[in-house]
Amino acid sequence: MSFLLKGVGENKRWFYPISAFFMAAFMAGGLWSMFYPHVQTHFKLENVATIVLISTFTGLGTMVVGPPVAGYILDKYGPKIPLALAAVFYFTGYAIVSTVLKQPSWSNALPLWYIGGFFCGFGGGLFGGTYTSTVAKWFPDRVGTAMGIAVAGGGTGTIFMSPLTASFIASSGFSGTVFIILGLLGLFWFALGCIFWKMPDNDWKPAGWIPKSPTTGKVVEEQKQFTLPEAVRDKRFWILYGGFLCSAFANTLFGQNASMIIIEGLTKAGMERADILAMVVPTYLSINAFGGLIGRFTWGWLMDKMGGPFRTLPIVYFISGVMIWVFYMGYTSSSFIFAVAAILSFTLAGEPVLHYAAVPSIFGRRHIGKIMNTINSFSVGIGITVGGVAGASIRDALGGYFWALVVAVVLRMIAASFATTGFFVTRKMDAAAKKTA
Template identity: 40%
Template sequence: MITLIWSQFYPYIMRFYDLDEVAPIALSVSISASGMLVFQIVAGFIADRLGPKLPMALAGICFLAGMSVISWMFSYESWEVARVYWYAGSFIAGIGAGFYVGTFPVVIGRWFPDSPGRAFGITIFGQNISPLITSPLAAYLITNTGLPNTFVSLGLMIFALMYAIGVVFWRTPPHDWLPEGFRPPVEATTANLSLSQAVKDVRFWILFTVMFSTALGWFLILMNIATIIVEGLAEKAGMDYEYVAGSFVPLFMSVTAIGNGVGALAWGVINDRIGGPLRTLPLVYAIGGIAIILFYLVYTNPLLVLLVGVLLYFALGGEPAVHFAAVPTFFGRKFVGRITTVLNTSVMTSAIIGPYLGAFIRDTTGSYFYSLLIAAILHIFSVGVVLLGRKYARGDENV
């Protein structure tokens, strides 16, 4: 997914328009997330009723349109003019991402009731390892074709994938379909709660709270990661700026993509084996919080940045996998699309706040230290929320 490497474009755009501040560039993610916030809900309702083909078709069209609009910005030398295209294109691309994010949980949740953690883990694994390809590809395209053609090329690539896979092949079974030989355990939720019923369940609000908190922490970091690395290695350690931005950042994103993908798969399997999301999430959050602190302590050392970065992204990969698996586990599969997307408004709200806030803190204080500190605190807070919430979650069963 291109969103995972979005911050890779920041140094190039800052150089192109001679900008000193990151926040005006990072604001694009917040604007994009506002489009995702609304349209992932629309996609969830459509996918529940009609299946995945229509929202996936809209996802491809909108993402390509957004990336094309962004490419037009480089026709203007003035940032005051160009940023209109940067923000507008980001919003339209965010609509496309929203249609995708609201659709795939319905497909996975319906097809894999017997192992939701593993299924979502494999799905998120595929997304998370995408920077292995997209990050060096983006760096190559920027160097050899320029920024405008890079955005159009990446937009066309995503458009083709959405149609070739999502529109052509994806479909959903009936909500009560079960794999041959599978019988849900007695303690599992089989009631297929509606959205109005789900919001009365304490587990809904546990998930909403921790999804908001941890996503805010991650967006403080993830959508600023390229400029965080530039700060540590180029500004503080004195390494060559062009090398760090053009070579080391793509290397970091490729290497950490492995940790991110393995984390999604591993935590999905762990979730299924140790008894559910509310037993798994404290481990994921604790490792994430510790890794964030370690990352700041070593971010002037390129080797340690890579090693700790893998640990950091390993934890990051587990969070969405377990969060998505929690919905069919807790509330059944009939309304999985609408419940997931309403819960996901917490993440989208964090995506609106986090990227800009992280960059604003850096521009105000001259360092990403406080951004990373807040992210770590939010993860430790989420550990406490889950541990406390388990006491009220239906006798601690199916959690």
């Protein structure tokens, strides 16, 4: 039991977001869409929905099943146990996926593709439910900035993992080896985190820190520490739920189908599919990751400066919705795709940072594991689980991605409306509390 209490302490608390950055960087979650065209070519498939359906299984593991399990263990025992489990399940998932290309047909490969994807997602979900809550507990005073650093790792990893993976596939062929390598990287970093991470005491706070309102930025006497039942009864829980669900569905619809959307656009312009896969898609993913890296740092910092998540979430949701449509309008040009990708990724990157930072900002830190992972699992989790395959299914049914992207844009606007409503509701609650004080 004493091992569970050992780890880096408050004097070096920046170790937590920085080490989370590196763990997320080597998870390489942004690479999945790169593999879809290769799987389609390997098994000579016409439709893509059954390939992209793996995003449903990874999403189930990443956001629906993994985080609540991590949150329950985390609140009782700290981060070491869920990180150890993350290492085991993550590697096991990639080991299973590595056997897919050895199967004689797609029907034989499907169960392994989906089961492996779920295990990868579950391992990633255990990590995601652990690092976000741990960082939030160590940084009540600068949760946006700290979360921005931690979450930025995912995008950063894609910057270098995408071209390296594409180069490996080009030189050695598309085989199970690439998945084994990815699994080993995750296994190493999660195991390392298991050794050095711990939670602060529930009543710990930085010396000299004074809580502030999440809407006005003004000093409050003491932030209320919601329990999960209390949070569920609060209007803002459901406002966040609606915004998270719509935004995650749209984000995943676009992100999981991005490679196929690019292929659709550039083949219309006469570019060869092989050239798109070898040059355009890896470059797009790297630009997307680099824009996301800057965006995660920026939006986390802006949230701290602007006074809370409800001031920044409407901006992120609205601008990214507009840019998804702009992307489609010029997707027959690779240079246009790259330019828009930089802006779009910058705005989309604010989403996970603000989602994770919003919950402790509004509901406090004491029960953060349960509250954060519950709301994310059943909002973002559903969106991630359904969004990717929904976009692919619309494409297969209607012969293109036009209507899928219309759905994505509309959902982003609805999410912006939810977030704007949250701002006014919170301001009204703050004013009422001030009158009764």
